[in-house]
Amino acid sequence: MNKFLTIPVLLAGMTGAAVSHADEGQWQPHQLLQLKAELKKTGISIPAEKLADLRKHPMSAIVSLGGCSASFVSPQGLVVTNHHCAYGAVQRNSSATQNYIADGFLAKTMADELPAGADSRMYITDKLENVTDRINAGITKGMSGKQRHQHIEKKIKELIAECEQDKAYRCSVPSFHRGLEYYRIRQMMIRDVRLVYAPSDKIGNYGGETDNFEFPRHTGDFAFLRAYVGKDGKPADPSADNVPYQSKDFLVVSAQGLKNGDPILLAGYPGRTSRYKLPEEIRFARDISYPALVAEANADIATIRSASESNPEWQVRYASVVKGIQNRLKKTQGLLDGFMRKDIAAIKDTQDAEFRSWIAQNKRDDAFIKELENVIAADMRLSEREFGWSVATNSDLLRTARTLYRLALENEKPDAERKAGYQQRDRSTIAGRMSRLQQSFAPEIDLARFSAGLNRYAALGAASHPAGLDNLLPKVSELPVMYTQTGLLRADERLAWMTRPVAEFRNSDDPFIRLAVRLHETGMALENEREENDGNQSRIIPQYMQAVIDWKKSLGKPVYPDANSTLRVTYGTVAPYSPRDGVIKGPFTTVEGIVEKHTGKAPFNAPQALLQAVREKRYGEFRDPVLGTVPVDFLSSADTTGGNSGSAVMNKNGELIGLNFDSTYESITKDWYFDPAITRAIHVDIRYMLWVMKEVDHADNLLKEMTIRFPKR
Incomplete structure (x- = not known):
């Protein structure tokens, strides 16, 4: 006992x-x-x-x-x-x-x-300051979702650049209460x-x-x-x-x-955490998103194990990868089991009804609620296509090629205008990923994962297929030759691509570089749609969160983000x-x-x-x-x-x-x-x-x- x-x-x-x-x-x-x-x-x-x-x-x-x-x-x-x-x-x-x-x-x-x-x-956090007013300064009602998103991103990059004058520090500007507040956080970054x-x-x-x-x-x-x-x-x-x-x-x-x-x-x-999300967001996770993630994780683990079964060295290389997928899998399955054990969506329905009743009793403007529902519905539809993209591109080598091509495109812009994650401050992190890739990589395993992912993508419903992607993807039968012809298996070659111009990517005969170039516009279409949606959320959800905070305070409850x-x-x-x-x-x-x-x-x-x-x-x-x-x-x-x-x-x-x-x-x-x-x-x-x-x-x-x-x- x-x-x-x-x-x-x-x-x-x-x-x-x-x-x-x-x-x-x-x-x-x-x-x-x-x-x-x-x-x-x-x-x-x-x-x-x-x-x-x-x-x-x-x-x-x-x-x-x-x-x-x-x-x-x-x-x-x-x-x-x-x-x-x-x-x-x-x-x-x-x-x-x-x-x-x-x-x-x-x-x-x-x-x-x-x-x-x-x-x-x-990272050692040593300073935090509320910069909400500086983020919101200049935002106008007439902005589209994408314009609003780009404005916020521009302000964040300015605040970060200002904070990182001392190169010992890494700074960030995350949002709190789903965009209601922004704090600039300074951290000493030990490398x-x-x-x-x-x-x-x-x-x-x-x-x-x-x-x-x-x-x-x-x-x-x-x-x-x-x-x-x-x-x-x-x-x-x-x-x-x-x-x-x-x-x-x-x-x-x-x-x-x-x-x-x-x-x-x-x-x-x-x-x-997602404690302030709407009941319909819970139902989407319960009925669509999480079941798909569980199936995908199970399939990916099975592929890795089957492909590495006879090679102890590959098993060691992918041990951390498998452990990470397994952990996410069990957590996601646990969420599904928890949703079955207790109807959290129904609990949220009750809370939402109480919240709306309070809105009505206090004669507060509730016009934002309908707009919020529409934005959330658009977000869920986009999430399905983003999931399909992730299944179809399940290859570390392809992700590497796409990162390098995006870096080349961003390098053509002034640093302040580059996409976050591809600025000068990010180069050492990218170089680190390029250097250590093979420590958790084997081309034979990556080939198996990419092939299996393409087959699973083909079986997904139409709602999970981004527009135009199907015609751009390679055939499974073409993949083995791609792995024999690419130079990206070598760390020195990956690092060399970090400084090459866009024209060299577009003229390259490396099959993974060519694929990255071919997929770029479709990937950007998804990214642009995400920015439009996120920008719309940044307009509506803070209104919702402020109302929720006011409601909670009326009940004597402090609210954490x-x-x-x-x-x-x-x-x-x-x-x-x-x-x-x-x-x-x-x-x-x-x-x-x-x-x-x-x-x-x-x-x-x-x-x-x-x-x-x-x-x-x-x-x-x-x-x-x-x-x-x-x-x-x-x-x-x-x-x-x-x-x-x-x-x-x-x-x-x-x-x-x-x-x-x-x-x-x-x-x-x-x-x-x-x-x-x-x-x-x-x-x-x-x-x-x-x-x-x-x-x-x-x-x-x-x-x-x-x-x-x-x-x-």
């Missing part, structure tokens, strides 16, 4: 299930000033004023990896994040003969640390990132896809990276002369542990939950559960050193006094989503006590609707991480580098 169901823990879980609650809200740090009473009620000791200041601890220690979250844990630029967030770095340094995925990697000295990848980045330590995937991915989004969970989803800078302390390109970044702040690691009901604070960079990959804070308590009648899960699992699940075969194949340490009960200072053993993972009521992977989970004093890495399967629909009864995030307990480092992998150098607070016995 798993320890999480022993009598003391079960009773604690039942008590927690009765009194705990999930805490909705992915708050911008400055919004925490409005939530002082709630933070105090939850048990958070850190003043809201401190949490709202990006320049102060602990927020100054929180890092973005550009898709995952992380945090500094030493003054020498040491960063802790999830194993699956560092998986690409591990994979890029692995081969069939030196497989760090299976064996793990530990740099005993800084000199042994490995490059995380040419385009690996760390030299190195892999320090990742346990074997027998620990970091224990349970694999079988346990993904499930609980009980026994996954040690953690890894360490390090930030390097030039000797002057400023960000620099990767170089052997670089030195560790001296992080201004870092998190103290607390091995004192938690118990059921304890408060937690979580900070990171959640990716995307949907997640958009910017720094957010959420809080909650360690808490179990009941997914169905008669079943209570959590809040903790323990190392004994690893032994119980162990079969000796993936994904339940634990390292022998770990199994031996458990059998000998070598728990030391990491033993929980209540559980009597080492906790592995735990649940909390924190509000998280994709992008929160690697987020620091802190105790009431701001000390690191775990890492967020997943959600329960029943929680997946929280991207659309937050259900407090079942929403739970899954975290790896810091005590398990430290125990693995000491007893299994002997990462003594890192244990000494971190500041660890042990419990008093």
